[in-house]
Amino acid sequence: MDVTLPELPFPLRTYGPDGHWSYEDGVLTVWAGARQDRFVPPTGEALDPASDAPRLLGAPEGDFQLIARVTVGFGAAFDAGALYVHVGERAWAKFCLENSPDVPTVCTVVTRGHSDDANSFTVDGTSVWLRVSRTGRAIAFHASRDGKKWIFIRLFTLGDEKETSAALVGFLAQSPVGEGCVTTFDHIEFRDSWPEGLRDGT
Numbered sequence: 001m002d003v004t005l006p007e008l009p010f011p012l013r014t015y016g017p018d019g020h021w022s023y024e025d026g027v028l029t030v031w032a033g034a035r036q037d038r039f040v041p042p043t044g045e046a047l048d049p050a051s052d053a054p055r056l057l058g059a060p061e062g063d064f065q066l067i068a069r070v071t072v073g074f075g076a077a078f079d080a081g082a083l084y085v086h087v088g089e090r091a092w093a094k095f096c097l098e099n100s101p102d103v104p105t106v107c108t109v110v111t112r113g114h115s116d117d118a119n120s121f122t123v124d125g126t127s128v129w130l131r132v133s134r135t136g137r138a139i140a141f142h143a144s145r146d147g148k149k150w151i152f153i154r155l156f157t158l159g160d161e162k163e164t165s166a167a168l169v170g171f172l173a174q175s176p177v178g179e180g181c182v183t184t185f186d187h188i189e190f191r192d193s194w195p196e197g198l199r200d201g202t
Helices: 162-164
Strands: 012-015 022-024 027-033 053-058 062-073 082-089 093-100 104-112 119-122 127-135 138-144 153-156 168-174 180-191
Touching: 053 082, 062 082, 062 093, 062 168, 082 119, 082 127, 082 162, 082 180, 093 138, 093 153, 104 127, 104 153, 119 153, 153 162, 168 180
Parallel strands: none
Antiparallel strands: 012 053, 022 027, 027 180, 053 168, 062 127, 062 180, 082 093, 082 168, 093 104, 104 119, 127 138, 138 153
């Protein structure tokens, strides 16, 4: 299913299981079903074909920042809403507000063949602002408690510049061990530039 959001200059398409995506009055809503997740365990050898989560992705051109406030209706451990970057079946990353396992936490997963998993800071409440940025082959993750002061979380690559320039970017929700959860994304914003400073709060 193709989706167009007025805040974004590129169309989006659904991937994975049905997330019952909806958009109204600036709020994008998705439902992750029971046991839906996207993760390749470092201890395993292959991605389980059944391991997937609802994604809504598009292909921006050039340098960009994608920003959204993420709010998760936590019901179980590891329920999460995320911004997501996809370069290939074994080259992707998700930037999550996750119940990890019982405290809302900003988390990152970068998958290059297998997934890593890193927690950042905890969040009071069920909302946080997330930002994913790209220039060339570089991808950066920043988070914010108020949408104004940005905390540097991670800088990484998923491929060469040609591969990264064709990346799909967008939204994801998951409920790996639970019965499902609802995530909303609002205050969605797109900027056609790389941040001026990665570590100065801008």
